[in-house]
Structure formats: C-alpha cells, structure tokens
Amino acid sequence: MISVVILGKGTVGRAFIRQIADIRAPLLERGIDLRVHGIVGKTNFLFCAEGIDEECLRDVADGRGEFVARDEVQDAADVTEAVRGIHADHHLIVDLTAEPNIAAHTTWIRAGWHVVTANKHPLVASFREYDALMTHARRGGDRMYRYSTTVGAGLPIISTLQSMVGAGDEVLEIRAAVSGTLGFIFSACEEGMTFADAVREAKERGYSEPDPREDLSGKDVARKALIMARVLGSRAEFDDMTIESLVPESLERGTVEDFFAALPDASRHIDDRFRALRERGRTLRYLLTVTPESVRVGVEEVEKESDFGRLHGPENMFVVRSRHYATVPLVIRGPGAGAEVTAARVLADLLHVAMQSTFTHAQV
Ligand SMILES: NC(=O)c1ccc[n+]([C@@H]2O[C@H](COP(=O)([O-])OP(=O)(O)OC[C@H]3O[C@@H](n4cnc5c(N)ncnc54)[C@H](OP(=O)(O)O)[C@@H]3O)[C@@H](O)[C@H]2O)c1
Numbered sequence: 001m002i003s004v005v006i007l008g009k010g011t012v013g014r015a016f017i018r019q020i021a022d023i024r025a026p027l028l029e030r031g032i033d034l035r036v037h038g039i040v041g042k043t044n045f046l047f048c049a050e051g052i053d054e055e056c057l058r059d060v061a062d063g064r065g066e067f068v069a070r071d072e073v074q075d076a077a078d079v080t081e082a083v084r085g086i087h088a089d090h091h092l093i094v095d096l097t098a099e100p101n102i103a104a105h106t107t108w109i110r111a112g113w114h115v116v117t118a119n120k121h122p123l124v125a126s127f128r129e130y131d132a133l134m135t136h137a138r139r140g141g142d143r144m145y146r147y148s149t150t151v152g153a154g155l156p157i158i159s160t161l162q163s164m165v166g167a168g169d170e171v172l173e174i175r176a177a178v179s180g181t182l183g184f185i186f187s188a189c190e191e192g193m194t195f196a197d198a199v200r201e202a203k204e205r206g207y208s209e210p211d212p213r214e215d216l217s218g219k220d221v222a223r224k225a226l227i228m229a230r231v232l233g234s235r236a237e238f239d240d241m242t243i244e245s246l247v248p249e250s251l252e253r254g255t256v257e258d259f260f261a262a263l264p265d266a267s268r269h270i271d272d273r274f275r276a277l278r279e280r281g282r283t284l285r286y287l288l289t290v291t292p293e294s295v296r297v298g299v300e301e302v303e304k305e306s307d308f309g310r311l312h313g314p315e316n317m318f319v320v321r322s323r324h325y326a327t328v329p330l331v332i333r334g335p336g337a338g339a340e341v342t343a344a345r346v347l348a349d350l351l352h353v354a355m356q357s358t359f360t361h362a363q364v
C-alpha cells in the first residue's frame with residue numbers, strides 16, 4: 001500500500017485530489033493500493049486512518065470537505081506523524097503549497113518518506129541546504145524526491161535534463177521562456193496593447209498572481225532558472241542572481257490599487273520600446289539563459305520571426321543545447337501552467353515512485 005499525505009488544497013491541490021479519486025480504482029486493479037490518509041491546508045486538515053474515500057476526496061476537490069481546524073494539531077508534522085504510524089509499504093508526501101519547506105522536506109526524506117513537490121521554494125534555498133536534501137535523497141536507497149512540475153508545469157523538462165545529465169551528456173545551454181504571465185503580457189504589448197492594460201488583463205484572466213508585481217519582479221523565472229542550473233550541477237545562490245524586474249522602483253511598495261493607478265505613466269518607456277521594435281520586425285521576450293557557469297534572467301530583444309519571437313501568449317519553450325544536441329537543439333514547447341496539466345504530472349511523479357517502489361520490492 002502507498003500512503004499519501006497532501007499539503008495544500010489550492011488550485012493544483014484540488015485538481016490533483018480529483019485526479020487521485022478518478023485513478024484509485026483502476027490502479028487497484030493493477031495491484032497498486034494508493035490511499036490518501038491526510039490532506040493539510042494552511043488552517044485546517046483532514047486525517048483518516050483507513051484512507052479518505054473517493055466521495056470525500058471529490059468533496060474536497062469541489063471545495064467542500066469536513067476539515068478540522070489546524071489549531072487542534074501543532075502543525076503538519078502531527079498529521080505526518082499520525083500517518084507514519086499506519087502500516088504501509090511506502091509513505092509519500094506531496095507538497096502543493098508555496099511555503100519555504102526545505103527543513104521539512106529534509107526531515108521527511110531522512111525519516112524515510114518519498115517526497116513529490118510542485119513547490120519551488122525548497123529547491124532554491126541556500127546551496128548548503130539544497131545539497132544536504134539531495135544527498136539524503138540519494139543516500140536513501142529507493143526513497144525518492146521528485147520535482148518535475150517546479151519548472152514548465154506539465155512539460156517534461158526536469159526529467160529530460162536529469163536523464164541527459166545522468167546518461168553523461170553535457171548540457172551547454174538552456175534558453176527558455178518560462179513565465180506564462182509575462183508571455184501573455186509581452187504578446188499583448190507587441191499587438192499594440194499598453195503594458196499597463198496588458199498587466200491588468202493578465203490579472204483579470206487569472207494568469208497573474210493577485211499582486212502582479214510577484215510575476216513582474218522576475219523572481220519566479222529566476223527560481224525556475226536556478227532549479228535547472230542546479231540540475232546541471234551549479235552551486236549558484238538565489239540571492240546572488242541578477243534579476244531584471246519590470247516593476248518600476250517607485251512602485252515596489254504600496255497597494256495593488258496604487259500600483260495599477262501609477263503603472264500607465266511609469267511604464268510608458270516600455271510601450272515606446274515595443275513601438276520602435278515593431279517597426280524593425282523585432283519584439284521583446286522575458287527569457288532565461290542557463291549554462292554550467294552562469295544564469296541570466298531578463299528582457300531580451302528578439303526577431304519577431306524567430307522561435308522565441310513566434311511564441312504566443314502564455315506558452316513556454318525550452319531550447320536545450322548539449323554535446324549530443326549540438327547542431328539541432330532539443331526543443332520542448334507547450335503550456336507551462338494550468339492546474340490540470342500540473343496535477344497530472346504530479347500524479348505521474350507519484351506513480352513513478354509507486355512503480356519504482358513496487359519494482360524494487362518485487363526484486364528483493
Ligand atoms: N498553478 C500552476 O499552474 C502551477 C504550475 C506549476 C507549479 N505550481 C506550484 O504549485 C504550488 C501550488 O500552486 P497553486 O496554484 O495550487 O497555489 P494556491 O492555489 O495558492 O494553493 C496553495 C495552497 O497551499 C496551502 N498552504 C499554505 N500554507 C500552508 C501550510 N503551511 N501548510 C499546508 N498548506 C498550506 C493553502 O492552503 P489554504 O487553502 O488552507 O489557504 C493553499 O491551499 C505552488 O508552489 C506553485 O508555484 C503551480
């Protein structure tokens with residue numbers, strides 16, 4: 001039996017819980033008994049020693065569910081301790097929060113849990129902490145740490161890089177557009193919308209964070225760049241990265257309303273730049289470039305008729321050059337966000353663990 005605790009029941013969490021409810025019975029027919037014993041939110045939790053039944057999982061996915069207030073337990077550790085007492089072949093934690101959980105991830109891996117995370121924050125902690133986590137995961141035998149969805153959501157970029165590096169290929173450069181929000185905004189601007197209107201529309205369509213400055217700061221792109229750089233063996237630190245922010249310095253503080261009120265004036269230079277570039281068949285993209293020695297994140301001018309220039313809206317694209325893919329690069333392109341595609345890949349990570357574990361046990 002695979003016992004699962006899920007942290008986070010937001011957009012991705014609820015889609016994931018629904019997908020688990022749908023796949024439980026078919027998995028059981030294949031001999032995999034996957035049970036969710038705990039679901040932990042910021043303020044409340046759900047625990048069931050027999051495994052939460054499918055009807056209840058669907059209720060949670062629909063935003064209902066009978067949760068117990070979190071102040072009745074100390075924190076997620078209490079739920080995981082309770083679940084740890086349940087006899088299972090494997091215990092698995094799925095982190096679908098955006099919390100700085102590196103210490104918890106390390107503790108869980110050391111205690112013998114598998115961890116699957118869509119949460120980027122633990123992977124961009126200091127290199128010392130990151131290295132300790134990965135070392136424990138490597139030394140843990142069949143215990144696994146999977147984080148496919150932290151970059152590119154459902155797109156298979158992390159697993160591809162890991163298998164290239166693992167098979168001895170040398171990745172020379174990754175260039176990528178990884179922000180759906182910035183992709184949408186830049187596409188709208190090149191079609192003539194003002195930057196301020198494009199940012200507002202991205203918020204209204206739910207592409208951006210509630211405070212769009214979070215996306216415009218470039219920090220989320222930088223986190224993804226650092227995660228990939230570390231897969232290639234980089235020891236870079238997040239705090240040392242140069243990140244080009246699209247938030248005018250004068251608007252970094254203040255309410256979201258103040259930000260939107262001042263943005264048209266403060267971003268006129270961006271509108272002018274798009275206009276001038278349009279006349280020359282060029283445009284702007286927010287890109288990252290990762291090499292074994294460096295990580296760069298910021299706005300770049302590209303030909304409109306180039307691969308990155310032709311990207312439209314929130315699409316992501318990764319162009320990977322390596323020793324084996326030197327002349328023609330490896331390209332991965334598709335939607336880089338979305339609850340369903342992300343949840344499906346989190347589930348694929350979980351099933352990878354389940355299959356590997358079952359296989360390992362069958363071998364023993
Ligand atoms: N959305 C995407 O397309 C996408 C793609 C790839 C990766 N991701 C990553 O996936 C993660 C989840 O994204 P999301 O869009 O689902 O975010 P979200 O809707 O904001 O959900 C986050 C959830 O985390 C929970 N949470 C916060 N603090 C917690 C704590 N201390 N313990 C337990 N739960 C806690 C919140 O619980 P309450 O509901 O109780 O407040 C909320 O349900 C993020 O790290 C995000 O970067 C998202």
